Amino acid sequence: MSRRPVNPSRRLVDGGSLPFVGVIQSKSRSSPLLTIGLVVAAILLIGFCYHQSGGSRSNIEAVSKFEGGNSCTAEIQRAIPILKKAYGDSMHKVLHLGPDTCSVVSKLLKEEDTEAWGVEPYDLEDADASCRSLVRKGFVRAADIKFPLPYRAKSFSLVIVSDALDYLSPRYLNSTLPELARVSADGIVIFTGYPGQQKAKASDLSKFGRPAKLRSSSWWIRFFVQTSLEENEGAVKKFDQAATKRSYRPACQVFHLKAYS
Template sequence: MSRRQVNPSRRFADGGFVPLASSLQSKSRSSPCLTIGLVIVGALLLTGYSYSGAGGFGGSRMAVNRVEGDFSCTTEVQRAIPILKKAYGDSMHKVLHIGPDTCSVVSKLLKEEETEAWGVEPYDIEDADSNCKSLVRKGIVRVADIKFPLPYRAKSFSLVIASDALDYLSPKYLNKTLPELARVSADGLVIFTGFPGQQRAKVADISKFGRPAKLRSSSWWIRFFVQTSLEENEAAIKKFEQAAGKRSYNPGCQIFHLRSYH
């Protein structure tokens, strides 16, 4: 949200008529104090802006880099893997990632010690590389429409991570998909979504995604999580922020940490 600066000169105008001589003397005496006061107010505003994150419900409350141009939350997941491991510990041993280009995330997760990983690619992979097609042949990555029930039993994975996929779903399908993600997770659900106003990588091919990305605000997601009976995971949020602070990691996407259904 943009902040409109207050014009200091209005304060003098609002006070009514002031004689010229006394006005000059008053300005001479108050100018240093006024300058110092404005500097302090400006510093407080900058500090408050720096520490306002994605906001509220499960979102990262740290400083956020507003990424210019194209971006991908799937790429952001790869950057965040070390932070997620610190936050979730043993829950990172059996992970399901859902989203476009999931092969890249799964490949990176499989390189981590004591980590099993699977993926669901919601879109066509005709242009995928040989490594991705190999993961599909092995059954590690599945191509599936996430608007329908996932082909997994309840609590099949300790942690489910979703990126880029939910931004392309209307509320009608989100009402079905989001509970499904929570159903197949045992210890938690992490959602990476874009900020309103950001451009989506590879969005030009609308025929692939079916619709342009709908980048929703933090408050919108908060209301939606409440409607679907999903609760924030306060413990995971705290651990994630502590780990991110030590690594100077500032997310370029909104990150929500939710509890699984019990």
């Protein structure tokens, strides 16, 4: 014999899961003003709890970290003052490569005595008006970094890359890393995620063709040696000193490499 289906909302009310719902339903017929008052009180209470938790920015950051969505491109924007201390005059002409490069280029262009360009490794179809403006002016372009970069040797004093090399296999890294060194006059800074920091997402697979492969520092160091790239010890020391002074702790791995002589 068939049973009458249970109303899900009735079950929630009876079970006490949503206390405000039960009160509103029982009073709605006799006192509409009381119903409105209870709704407003509930909204205010939620807003108070939300404010006490630190607001939207901290909540978004917490969710992002929990889901493994840390962005090394966003990390660069935090690190700009530290990079300026470490590289000084080498921050006058900068090339950034990585997703959302428009945000980095826009930030760098606001710095005094700094010129900046960017390469977006993927598509710019969803770019906002500000990014499209940078593209029209020639500051940003889309290019596949698996192939030679469209710049002459030593075109930039410093090359910074983030959230892009993690999607390349060693086969393509063998050609991309020397290209970064070729177009740089003073050095390369690589921001990359820590192993276990990020999960593969369906959106990554559709956009990048493969999930991010987050490697350990020892893996990267061995790879740098194989491609004849040397650590820039002077820049490392200055970067660490500036980071300590400002109590800055990178959320990503940061590697400082010399350009080819």
